[in-house]
Amino acid sequence: MVRFKNRWILVEFIPIVHGDSQLGKQSTSSPPLDGKTIWAALKQSVLTNFGDTGWGAVGLSLTVKYFSPTTNLCIIRVARDQHKIAWGALTLLTSVEGEKCIPNVIHISGTIKHAQLAAIAHNREIIARYRALAKTSVFDDGYETFLENSSREIDALQD
Template sequence: MVRFKNRWLLVEFIPSTTPGPSAAPHLTGKDIFAALRQSVIVHFGDVGWGAVGSSLNVKYFSPTTGLCIIRVARDPYRIAWGALTLLSSIEGQTYTPNVVHVSGTIKHAQLAAIEHNRVVIARFRARANTPAGYQDSYEDYLERSTRELENLQD
């Protein structure tokens, strides 16, 4: 029995047109997949798409933080990473993709995503000058996103 080995890319999409750290609410995982597919085809041609196309999958996307988990086969994962780096716009809006973490298992991608969400929420709170014990809507978001991330299956 042969196991398919994957790489999991944890990517943050930062909108370039708005000063806020959250992504546009209309962006979806399907939009990201379509833009990434187009970027692979434009920059790496049909050979590049043939290498990554069968394994490329957007497993998770959070419109609140712009965080996305993408699965791709282990051997051609650098093609997908390069296409992400060269990606300039999704659905007409300009984004800067930031690859936060690359891992070999979904579990490590989940842990990195949970930690990244905590860091982003801490930045939001620091900008708002809220005390450490202050109860806000970010707590609910952290709990909800942690549950969603932990429930992801390979």
Template sequence: MVRFKNRWLLVEFISLSTDIPSPHAPPSFDSKQIYAALRQSIISNFGDTGWGAVGMSLTVKYFSPTTNLCIIRVARDQHTLAWGAVTLMSSINGSRIIPHVVHVSGTIKHVQLAAIKHNREVVARFRARAKTPALYHAQDSYEPYLVQSTREIESLQE
């Protein structure tokens, strides 16, 4: 029996807009559009040969429109090609972005732990910019998001 080995990329897409995101704001892109932009980046930078190598194993497993955090799965042998394509992306669905690869892992468990930790850090930044600490307001709009996103990330399967 052959086991397929994967690499998991945890990517944050930093938006170039200056607005403070909120859980109720409409997302500017989704996981299908990320996949399409990543596919286009691979084809334009590495050609059809690059897409042929990566295409069968590439999937976007999770995307959070609130924190713009994304989990991408790719075959172990081609993960550097996918990582390079992510780094070379400049826009998704017309939205200008800067991709930041936060974590690369060989197991889904480690990328889940890194995603949960990074979500908490991003929400802490949002609270600091909005000057609303978590314990200050009884109705914190980010707390339900953190609970829901943690549940979604923990439920991911290979």
């Protein structure tokens, strides 16, 4: 029996904000990002840059396992042999649902556990940046409960 081997890509979608919007949040006129829109944008990027052959290689194994609209952090699963196609398509992605963004690939791992640990650590860094920009104390904001909830959601992911 052969095991299906995966690569887990942890990516942050940094929105390009025009004007003086605080904390880099998305504009209210556009719908918020979710896993389906990211998957559709990634599919379109693979088709545009690698053609039908690239999508045929990567299409069956590509899934978005986790997305946080607060931190724009995403965990994507793809087959080990085709992970470079997905990584390339992510790098060449310029917008999701018409919203311009910069995909920042943070971590690539062979197990979901290491992707979870990297996601939790990166979530803490993002929340620390938000707190610094907002200049609030740790006890005044709702970020601590967000960190607990997101850590629980990320830990609950299964392969």
